[in-house]
Amino acid sequence: MSTPALMQDAPRRRAAMLLFLTLAFSLPWLAWTVLGRFGWDRPWSMPLFVLGGAFCSIGGIAATCLRHGTREGLHRLAAMLRPRRALLPWLCALLWAPLWELLASLLFSQATGAVIRWEPAGLLRFASGGILFLWLTGPLGEEFGWRGFLWTELRARWPAWRAVLILGPVWAFWHLPLMLGRWSQDPLHALFFLVMVSGFALLIGAVFEAGGLLPAMLLHWTINASQEVMPHVATGLPERGHLYLLCMGAAMLTVSLPGLYLLRRASRAMP
Numbered sequence: 001m002s003t004p005a006l007m008q009d010a011p012r013r014r015a016a017m018l019l020f021l022t023l024a025f026s027l028p029w030l031a032w033t034v035l036g037r038f039g040w041d042r043p044w045s046m047p048l049f050v051l052g053g054a055f056c057s058i059g060g061i062a063a064t065c066l067r068h069g070t071r072e073g074l075h076r077l078a079a080m081l082r083p084r085r086a087l088l089p090w091l092c093a094l095l096w097a098p099l100w101e102l103l104a105s106l107l108f109s110q111a112t113g114a115v116i117r118w119e120p121a122g123l124l125r126f127a128s129g130g131i132l133f134l135w136l137t138g139p140l141g142e143e144f145g146w147r148g149f150l151w152t153e154l155r156a157r158w159p160a161w162r163a164v165l166i167l168g169p170v171w172a173f174w175h176l177p178l179m180l181g182r183w184s185q186d187p188l189h190a191l192f193f194l195v196m197v198s199g200f201a202l203l204i205g206a207v208f209e210a211g212g213l214l215p216a217m218l219l220h221w222t223i224n225a226s227q228e229v230m231p232h233v234a235t236g237l238p239e240r241g242h243l244y245l246l247c248m249g250a251a252m253l254t255v256s257l258p259g260l261y262l263l264r265r266a267s268r269a270m271p
Contacts, residue, residue: 013153035049061144093211102233103251104251105237112237125228134228146171199252
């Protein structure tokens, strides 16, 4: 796109970004603030939680339509959902998170001297209703916003590392109403959370560019699900505090870097 065309396109791009940030932050924060005030034990608590978070994806869809026009915007989003003939993104999306959770548990057990009790039957929890329900939150409720709109807009202008430096903090800050109590008691956890979410942004972004939105949603789900399931597979460990988060960071690097390198090569080779 030429410089005059970019200048003409700038107002629509800024309007779309403002629309996305407004919808993605205001309504989820309002819903989660209400939950913080009235508690999570009401009949409407979980529907409100899901509906509030869904405005990240709703904002992404609305912003994409504003940015490109309704028909073209929906066409672009549909193209992101179209399966591609690429196995690697699906393998990374399916295996990365369980593998780095397992490796983190091994590292943590070595660091603490604890003996892991392995419970392979715990893997069946991946098929439980509560874990499958997580598809409604992060994958469907967020990915049209974070990857479908924001990551796509950032990558149209900047390389991946710069996009991560923007998306990572924005995505982490989005969780503020949900995490404020814990961060107030443990400010260091906020730093760990920022680093981890930025790492997730890089990895999901790489899967998205190589395989589209569906494997990106799968990776988002396996990240969330593995945090709930894998502690029931590697049991007998002490409380998972800051040391465990350091082990998790080391495990993420070890498990993900080879696949990340191959995904980046595959993305560059695509027409």
